[in-house]
């Protein structure tokens with residue numbers, strides 16, 4: 001059954017430095033200090049913006065350790081709490097993925113977390129049996145055209161949306177992340193906040209068109225794109241000098257978000273999947 005169209009708006013709840021790989025292997029204490037409490041301060045402001053619109057938040061596990069009230073507040077406001085890995089970094093090895101999952105097992109069970117989003121939307125096929133083993137219902141860790149929903153054993157993959165400009169791809173095997181191969185294959189990854197940072201109006205128009213075609217786009221934003229951290233993007237300048245492509249992640253997208261919420265119905269990923277089954 002095709003669910004009624006809605007915007008599957010998701011928030012990858014991570015600290016301001018997460019787009020840069022420079023922080024991935026620092027001692028956890030150092031990352032905690034770098035956050036300076038910003039992710040805790042942002043949550044109330046962000047929840048306010050959503051009002052009655054229900055969405056999905058994928059939390060970085062170590063941040064739940066820093067600020068245990070995060071999943072509590074999100075779930076009390078009626079949103080879905082999902083998992084964005086215990087430590088925000090690229091994981092390509094099934095053993096490493098499972099170790100990371102187990103590190104967050106406590107709060108995953110407590111909040112009945114059923115949704116997984118790999119950092120950088122980059123994972124491997126081996127993730128799906130692991131997610132099934134740990135009671136996950138779905139993953140959203142690939143890029144693919146809106147409307148694609150693939151069952152991988154017992155686990156759904158509901159990808160972040162792309163617009164296929166040439167032809168509909170016919171294979172949805174991880175990894176399918178934002179790289180030259182994806183873009184050269186004619187897929188415009190409008191679900192990424194990188195893309196909405198650069199082409200806000202185009203992305204809005206694509207979403208409008210997808211709705212008319214009865215589709216439910218999956219898009220993501222980050223907390224630091226909704227509530228700009230103090231001293232940002234200054235604190236990110238060194239990273240941007242090395243990787244200018246990080247620049248769109250520093251744009252404030254709160255007006256874009258408010259526009260979307262005003263004009264499109266939303267739902268959590270889990271509510272969408274209920275209608276798929």
Ligand SMILES: [Zn+2]
Pocket residue numbers: 012014018084088118119120
């Ligand atoms: Zn992320």
